[in-house]
Amino acid sequence: MTKERLYLYDTTLRDGQQTQGVQFSTAEKKQITQALDDLGIDYIEGGWPGANPTDSAFFDAAPKTRATMTAFGMTKRAGRSAENDDVLAAVMNAGTSAVCLVGKAHDYHVTAALGISLEENLENIRASVAHIVAQGREALYDAEHFFDGYKDNPEYALAACRAALEAGARWVVLCDTNGGAMPSEVHRIVDAVIKAGIPGANLGIHTHNDTENAVACSLAAVEAGARQVQGTLNGLGERCGNANLTTLIPTLLLKEPYASQFDIGVSDDALAGLTKLSRMLDDILNRVPTKQAPYVGASAFAHKAGLHASAILKDPSTYEHIKPELVGNARIIPMSNQAGQSNLRKRLTDAGLVVDKGNPALARILDRIKEREAEGYSYDTAQASFELLARQELGQAPEFFEVKRYKVTVERRKNKYNKMVSLSEAVVVLKVDGEKRLSVSESMDETGSDRGPVNALAKALAKDLGRYSEIINDMRLVDFKVRITQGGTEAVTRVIIDCEDGRGRRWSSVGVSPNIIDASFEALLDAMRWKLLRDTEAAA
Secondary structure: OOOEEOEEEEOOOOOHHHOOOOOOOHHHHHHHHHHHHHHOOOEEEEEOOOOOHHHHHHHHOOOOOOOEEEEEEEOOOOOOOHHHOHHHHHHHOOOOOEEEEEEEOOHHHHHHHHOOOHHHHHHHHHHHHHHHHHOOOEEEEEEEOHHHHHHHOHHHHHHHHHHHHHOOOOEEEEEEOOOOOOHHHHHHHHHHHHHOOOOHHHEEEEEEOOOOOHHHHHHHHHHHOOOEEEEEHHHOOOOOOEOEHHHHHHHHHHOOOHHHHEEOOOOHHHHOOHHHHHHHHHHHHOOOOOOOOOOOOOOOOEOOOHHHHHHHHHOHHHOOOOOHHHHOOOOEOOOOOOOOHHHHHHHHHHOOOOOOOOOHHHHHHHHHHHHHHHOOOOOOOOHHHHHHHHHHHHOOOOOOOEEEEEEEEEEEEEOOOOOEEEEEEEEEEEEEOOEEEEEEEEOEOOOOOEOOHHHHHHHHHHHOOHHHHHHHOOEEEEEEEEEEOOOHHHOOEEEEEEEEEOOOOEEEEEEEEOOHHHHHHHHHHHHHHHHHHHHHHHHO
């Protein structure tokens, strides 16, 4: 059976950039564009030319793409022609093969926000779209506030869409701008729009996630007949974000009835790179990936309960809705005091440690985990520390170096500009290959800012590890989480450190102590030892 084409439109670089705290550089926009093009996205909205220097610079040097590069702007202003509107001219001058213009579809916003007549707004839409088409560009009309407008005045909301379509727009995009529409409403209204004479083959859907229904509303629109879906990677967007393409794409490819009905232009090989793409975006934004994110989250295929793990070993489909490798993710069997031997053996196998059922070391490892979790440790997410603990009980934990002692000082003082600054300094005494070494390091970065005592410890440790220093230089700390596990004067601090290396590997380690620096140092030691263990084994 021939599948129907469903088009994907990405607005990460424009609508996604409206996320609080997000501002892409031109180089980052180019990197994301290439990744989106490799994924198979049909339309890439690069930004609003003329609205800010970064967007204008991006369009001046935008990479060539298979995808249709799209510039975003707004319909012409009342009282001037489309040819003489400088804001519209800046969008057209970007030279993209497609242009998407936003225009009001809600009568209230036309009169209250724009202060023009309803007919003037329709003329602005008609003239702007006709201007785009006359210059040989593909035109898209973003019907802003469409669903709210349709509920208040369906005749006018439809008139706005017809004005764009009759002027030559390829796509009329129905926008749930405020993000409050429910999936059932979206389905009913899209169906009504199609029955009113606007073909589904010309309809797109653009939803926001203010009720956490953006993906569901997008799917509802597709089921009703819309044939373009707009969204962003990782659900970026203003307020609560946009429809998450990282969720929508695998749903459309892997779930029925969509998988049998639609071709979305994304290959199986491209889908297998989705997790990597999602994490690449988080790296660019310097954000910690959401572990519970569907499909691509680190916990999306994590099985903690012993009963689940036992079933997973026999048949993964018992507790997984898809195979994790389809989206480039991996199954995880975390370790905790709820774990049984099924979890343990699966996790050991994942770490490359084959242990026969009935091996007495299994019971020892479980007992050790339960004892340490009673002390405040957590191996649920600290997979590197778990592996080191297990290897110790199995007699497979090489001693790369020994820490004899360490000291950290933090000094608060005035610098040469008479400004109060802090400076952290760490002294670590190590024994490497039978040789005692003393390493001293400060945490000052290239800007003259103090990066803190843990940074000073990390630099001191890595500074003089002899033949192991080169391996550790490839490692960096990406997240640092602190939790107080007991209150009062006997408070215990648990620190989780997330690290990554040049190969793209990520791992977590844990440390526990009444002293936050000591807990951090323990987690740091585990992180370094895990890295040394993996790299030396690979080189052997």
